Amino acid sequence: MNTLNVSEYVQTLGLQAKLASALMARADAATKNKALKALARRLRAAGAPLAEANAKDLARAEGAGLSAPMVDRLKLTPKVIETVAQGCEQLAAMSDVIGEVIGMKQQPSGIRVGQMRVPIGVFGMIYESRPNVTIEAASLAIKSGNAAILRGGSEAIESNKALARLVAESLEEAGLPVDAVQLVGTTDREAVGQLIAMPQFVDVIIPRGGKGLIERISRDARVPVIKHLDGNCHVYVDHTAELDMALKIVDNAKTQKYSPCNAAEGLLVASSIAETFLPEIGAIFAAKGVEMRCDPAAAQILRSEGAHLPADKVLDAVESDWSEEYLAAVISIKVVEGVDEAIAHINHYSSHHTDAIVTRDHMNAQRFLREVDSASVMVNASTRFADGFEFGLGAEIGISTDKFHARGPVGIEGLTSLKYVVLGQGEVRT
Amino acid sequence: MNTLNVSEYVQTLGLQAKLASALMARADAATKNKALKALARRLRAAGAPLAEANAKDLARAEGAGLSAPMVDRLKLTPKVIETVAQGCEQLAAMSDVIGEVIGMKQQPSGIRVGQMRVPIGVFGMIYESRPNVTIEAASLAIKSGNAAILRGGSEAIESNKALARLVAESLEEAGLPVDAVQLVGTTDREAVGQLIAMPQFVDVIIPRGGKGLIERISRDARVPVIKHLDGNCHVYVDHTAELDMALKIVDNAKTQKYSPCNAAEGLLVASSIAETFLPEIGAIFAAKGVEMRCDPAAAQILRSEGAHLPADKVLDAVESDWSEEYLAAVISIKVVEGVDEAIAHINHYSSHHTDAIVTRDHMNAQRFLREVDSASVMVNASTRFADGFEFGLGAEIGISTDKFHARGPVGIEGLTSLKYVVLGQGEVRT
Structure with a gap:
């Protein structure tokens, strides 16, 4: 023709x-x-x-x-x-x-x-x-x-x-x-x-x-x-998070499968718990071969002697890391002051697909749900749930990263x- | 600049x-x-x-x-x-x-x-x-x-x-x-x-x-x-319509105001009641100076001696009349077999804005509501109600003639x- x-x-x-x-x-x-x-x-x-x-x-x-x-x-x-x-x-x-x-x-x-x-x-x-x-x-x-x-x-x-x-x-x-x-x-x-x-x-x-x-x-x-464009999803671990729950959710969001758009690409950790939490999640990531691209504060903790992590798994993040959808065994990590900085970082760098907070603090949970401008926002659940079947829609035509007509699964x-x-x-x- | x-x-x-x-x-x-x-x-x-x-x-x-x-x-x-x-x-x-x-x-x-x-x-x-x-x-x-x-x-x-x-x-x-x-x-x-x-x-x-x-x-x-494009709205008077109600609705839909997008531009009448209904609505229209552009069947009835209508108010419709948004003291009139032909005519010529049926027949009402592909479909009410305030929205940003995201007021x-x-x-x- x-x-x-x-x-x-x-x-x-x-x-x-x-x-x-x-x-x-x-x-x-x-x-x-x-x-x-x-x-x-x-x-x-x-x-x-x-x-x-x-x-x-x-x-x-x-x-x-x-x-x-x-x-x-x-x-x-x-x-x-x-x-x-x-x-x-x-x-x-x-x-x-x-x-x-x-x-x-x-x-x-x-x-x-x-x-x-x-x-x-x-x-x-x-x-x-x-x-x-x-x-x-x-x-x-x-x-x-x-x-x-x-x-x-x-x-x-x-x-x-x-x-x-x-x-x-x-x-x-x-x-x-x-x-x-x-x-x-x-x-x-x-x-x-x-x-x-x-x-x-x-x-x-x-x-x-x-x-x-x-x-x-x-x-x-x-x-x-x-239309469905990027899935640059985040998990923010708040200072009141239960550590076991946070480890389970962050691990699942990143490593359960690397290729889906709802896998986490960025980890944000409240500074007051970074010294406790980061070495533990770092050990899990290192054991699974996940490369960590860190801001200076996270890098310092993960490179400390007590963390016992292989040097080749802890790298310095560059600006482009915060926006990247790796779809691979790579995660960016940043220490933030608290929920304000986490929300600001996510709204700036996220692709507005799916972002989660792990917290026990009701006010921070509410603020995260209201203020994070993403198609799916979650409290104490893995980003991997952002899916038409998991959301109970019975079918999935696609996931929309737009706000008009349909948003999310x-x-x-x-x-x-x-x-x-x-x-x-x-x-x-x- | x-x-x-x-x-x-x-x-x-x-x-x-x-x-x-x-x-x-x-x-x-x-x-x-x-x-x-x-x-x-x-x-x-x-x-x-x-x-x-x-x-x-x-x-x-x-x-x-x-x-x-x-x-x-x-x-x-x-x-x-x-x-x-x-x-x-x-x-x-x-x-x-x-x-x-x-x-x-x-x-x-x-x-x-x-x-x-x-x-x-x-x-x-x-x-x-x-x-x-x-x-x-x-x-x-x-x-x-x-x-x-x-x-x-x-x-x-x-x-x-x-x-x-x-x-x-x-x-x-x-x-x-x-x-x-x-x-x-x-x-x-x-x-x-x-x-x-x-x-x-x-x-x-x-x-x-x-x-x-x-x-x-x-x-x-x-x-x-x-976006809001044309408002080529219709009223269909079914064979079971209460004639007084039909007269009141058709009159209101056309003449209460000529300029709004939700004013009726087309009247469809079931053939079995056309001889009774058309002379009555024709007299109302003629008294208000409304020009009627008619298909041959409607023209024949409205031009009959018994109708007593001024000849210059009853015209022969041309094809373009069925699609036109007059926004003026003009209405197109067509006699149809029944609800099937009414729905087919509307879905072909209407601008998918607002269309109404006047009927007592429950099945015809249901079919009209389901099958007419317009932003607002009405039973026994004037098309002039298609409005954000009348619909209880409390405000009106506009009326959408699209199907995506927002439809209607x-x-x-x-x-x-x-x-x-x-x-x-x-x-x-x-």
Whole structure:
């Protein structure tokens, strides 16, 4: 396809999605759940056609010299398929949020005014490599009563096409419009440019991938973007913290897994307990091979003889360390005067994703919750909890580092809007 | 100022607003209300300096040959000043939404997860002519704990500067940062371009003005825009409607005031009652000088001898009539088969602002509420109720015709976001 044709093709997908979205919006819960269960069944029974499509992608990826972890991400193993099938079933089992009416109250004029939750319309999902995202996005679209246009990575195009066929069959089986979930069938990059610039057809774009992709899409999009940028998360250990709890939380937030966006990248410690706390957490970090990038006060404590730490694990932090999202066995450490300095440091350097305080002091806990300007703020819990499933949302579309519309982990509600409903008995304005 | 200087100047306002917003976010309700009450007092006591500033704008406007209604809009009469002063006092009397915690629930891990309402940060307001908007925006910023950058029309610059001084004095009197509300002090158009392109400083833009202004800002903005475009509102009179109620609602929706965005521009009537209903509403419209642009079926009824209507008030509708926002003594009229055709017509032609059904049929009422894709959907009430005050929001920042973040009349909550708060007792991820 040439650029003009790609653009026309994506606009056609947009129009079809818009038309399908009206039918999806009024589909009842039972019908949507039927499609989700059909999809789970068809995924498990997919067999050879899906395996062959996936094999083509894998062969192409290996031929192109992609790294082993990159190739691994493309693999639709029986385990991966079972996981997404179960995801569909879990969504089917969830209660339906569409049609929920909240806040209905009588006004002085006599009219009753409330808000009804309705699907947002059409969302576009742009993602890389992992083909299982195709099923996650499709199942979220079905459950939320939206239409979706999916643009997966070119390296997974055959797998994605095979999966999209299963989705279409499941929609058809349930009596829903097959255009409710459409895969962009071309790997031409122009398609992304068109997809993010059709406010007449697409209500929101959800990119999943590297920071570069997300920044590019946010910059060029003509529609709202639910975007997730950095996760530079902090734990602040207050002077009244229970030390055992603080050790457990800081250790977990940093080392339970290094790659998630909700892992801690910075540790702040109140000066009055730094001499006690830092050597203990330092020993845990050193034993796990975590490199500590320290401000002068923390470095002095961690380098003291009593701390018994290997010299190569305690480094001097430079200014850029306070802003960095390491996603690795590295943590920045700073001694602060108290909760004021901790809040100021976090609000200055944090990426406003997730930050936690460990404390027994009620006033400091309250101030931290109120004043730290992050999507998730926590008292006495690991930052690793910042997750749609741990927060009880039942599904996770993404995590938003924006303040507009959705903030923090985004569940099905992030794909809905609230419209006003007014019930009258003949009232008019005077 | 040259373009570079304007750009730097607006960025400075942005940085100052950002810094002030952190202090505003933690200001307590009593302090914010003190500033609002001080502003009301200072407005009433403003006297000569404000009157002189306003006189300069009026003289310039008259000199430039602005029309009398345009000049009128600029006037800060004692009545206008009293109205905005009362608005400040009403906001001061409202309960504070900042810090509200909703949905706090325990999760299987033991953590308690809820959401806390916090200010969105910094908003930019771009508006034309009426200087009273300066006070409305300033008072909304103060109550909601946000900082604001205000860009008023060049024709009101002297009045706006005088009003902004009163705001600054009131903020200072209450101990709040004076940079919480800043007026863009230049009429250079480049300032708008810069204001809408600083995502690092400004969280949302609220334009108020003509459709051209709002479309231009939406197209060029690098930050979210709470935008209000057309109000092409409909009333559908179902076959089970009580005729007296239907007459009262349709009359009110169209003629109570012609200029508001929530006035009805289209009337749909079920075919089985068209012969009874149309001549009656036609007589009301004709008596008030309302021009009726009709589809063939409606025209036939309204032109019949029994209807006794003046021929020049009953016209044939053309295709563009179904989409038009007249804001005048004109209404489009169409006879439809029933609720299905009414919903289809509205979803195709409406501007998704406000649409109403008049009916006694419960199922049709429910279908209309669910399926009409508009910001406000009503049963047995006049579309003229679509308004922040009538909906009980206590204030109105604007009306959003978007689905993202805020939809329909936007109150103080539209200037807030919900962040997640997590209360733990030492929980970690396993």
